[in-house]
Amino acid sequence: MIQKRLFVIILMAFCFISLSSEKKGFNGIAKGEWKASPELVERLSKRRSETNYDEQKVTEYTLPDPLTMIDGTAVADAQTWTFHRRPEILELFRTYVYGRSPVERPENMSFEVFDLERNALGGSAIRKQVTVYFTGEKEGPKMDILVYLPKNADKPVPTFVLLNFGGNHTVHSDPAIRLSESWMRPGEGVKDHRANEASRGRSSSRFPIEQILKRGYGLATIYYGDIDPDFHDEFKNGVHPAFDRKRGPDAWGSIGAWAWGLSRAMDYFETDDEIDQSKVAVLGHSRLGKTALWAGARDPRFAIVISNNSGCGGAALSRRAYGETVKRINTSFPHWFCDNFKTFNDKEEDLPVDQHMLIALMAPRPVYVASADEDLWADPRGEFLSCKHAESVYHLFGKKGLSKEPMPDLNQPVNEGTIGYHVRSGGHGLTEYDWQRYMDFADMHFEK
Numbered sequence: 001m002i003q004k005r006l007f008v009i010i011l012m013a014f015c016f017i018s019l020s021s022e023k024k025g026f027n028g029i030a031k032g033e034w035k036a037s038p039e040l041v042e043r044l045s046k047r048r049s050e051t052n053y054d055e056q057k058v059t060e061y062t063l064p065d066p067l068t069m070i071d072g073t074a075v076a077d078a079q080t081w082t083f084h085r086r087p088e089i090l091e092l093f094r095t096y097v098y099g100r101s102p103v104e105r106p107e108n109m110s111f112e113v114f115d116l117e118r119n120a121l122g123g124s125a126i127r128k129q130v131t132v133y134f135t136g137e138k139e140g141p142k143m144d145i146l147v148y149l150p151k152n153a154d155k156p157v158p159t160f161v162l163l164n165f166g167g168n169h170t171v172h173s174d175p176a177i178r179l180s181e182s183w184m185r186p187g188e189g190v191k192d193h194r195a196n197e198a199s200r201g202r203s204s205s206r207f208p209i210e211q212i213l214k215r216g217y218g219l220a221t222i223y224y225g226d227i228d229p230d231f232h233d234e235f236k237n238g239v240h241p242a243f244d245r246k247r248g249p250d251a252w253g254s255i256g257a258w259a260w261g262l263s264r265a266m267d268y269f270e271t272d273d274e275i276d277q278s279k280v281a282v283l284g285h286s287r288l289g290k291t292a293l294w295a296g297a298r299d300p301r302f303a304i305v306i307s308n309n310s311g312c313g314g315a316a317l318s319r320r321a322y323g324e325t326v327k328r329i330n331t332s333f334p335h336w337f338c339d340n341f342k343t344f345n346d347k348e349e350d351l352p353v354d355q356h357m358l359i360a361l362m363a364p365r366p367v368y369v370a371s372a373d374e375d376l377w378a379d380p381r382g383e384f385l386s387c388k389h390a391e392s393v394y395h396l397f398g399k400k401g402l403s404k405e406p407m408p409d410l411n412q413p414v415n416e417g418t419i420g421y422h423v424r425s426g427g428h429g430l431t432e433y434d435w436q437r438y439m440d441f442a443d444m445h446f447e448k
């Protein structure tokens, strides 16, 4: 009798295991979901033996619940989220991850439109270039915003804003774009305008401006080095010294400064009648994708927030420690985050937040996260999981999060909900494919 019962139990267990293994792969990946190429995993693992690229070696983790307050209270409605839990999470990110900016809109900040061309790009566009003097002083820190708008728009134009890596003049070959001064590390030379002239239009593949205009959108871009040069100098250059009094362990790093600069661009958009300030989408690639997410979290004026291959400290869950880790990023880039973030090196499980909560801070606004098949350093699955675990907050607002589950396969964008996601073929980069998906998403949410 006992033997018979045992047999039935074993048989049931066997059926259960084979059923579930049919649904899920050995490492929890369902059929039809994206999966990293095993050859690539092997190759990268050999190259960087200290980095984990193996899904099976991701250790179990527990994510903090976006819907439980620090004191344990459950968040059951949008009101409680908006007025209590959201500010609490935002403060945790300020304190432990990106740091705190000492000022918001500086009192004396001023704008100077130094270029306005209504027949740019062969007559198809309006071009504007605007200098933002952060302290109002001409000698103080400043940034140039380059704006292209479609000509003959009959109303204010919805606009994408993003920072660029190489200088405004690298985004298009238009000779009228003012050269951005390049910032190099001390010892490498200071400003080399000849090098800049040679790099005019160099990054134009990342900025399909003509296509953006054709689809009825504007594009605004700023050289990130104008806001803060991207190397560690104890925060002596860029905007930090102009506003810092004393720097504590929660003082803003470079990502904090870049995100703050995007909000200052938004301040300018509010003064420009040709830009629809209620329809500004902030976008960023890689470290600037981390920046776009933090900008969108800090500043609800950004109507759509888009992260392109942002990875660690961006859309990827830190607790997975897959690809780039908290320790790795804090070691290679000690100036990006606040000093407190370094206390979580190899201790991701102690973080009071994880990156799904950053995505959740956008709710109920639309947010889009994109990964690339070969960009395992940025952990595509971790980026998808952040979106998934942010959904509960969107549900409080009666919004759909992702429109489909589980993780989609290559080049199958999931973009009908309020959270969009895709993983496209290829490596780390911002491509035309990505742009087209972002514009599809914006078309839907801006009701174009």
Ligand code: GTR
Binding pocket: 285, 286, 287, 288, 310, 311, 312, 324, 329, 332
């Ligand atoms: C890498 C860094 C990533 C990513 C990338 C980029 O070196 O490890 O976090 O941000 O740079 O910005 O291109």
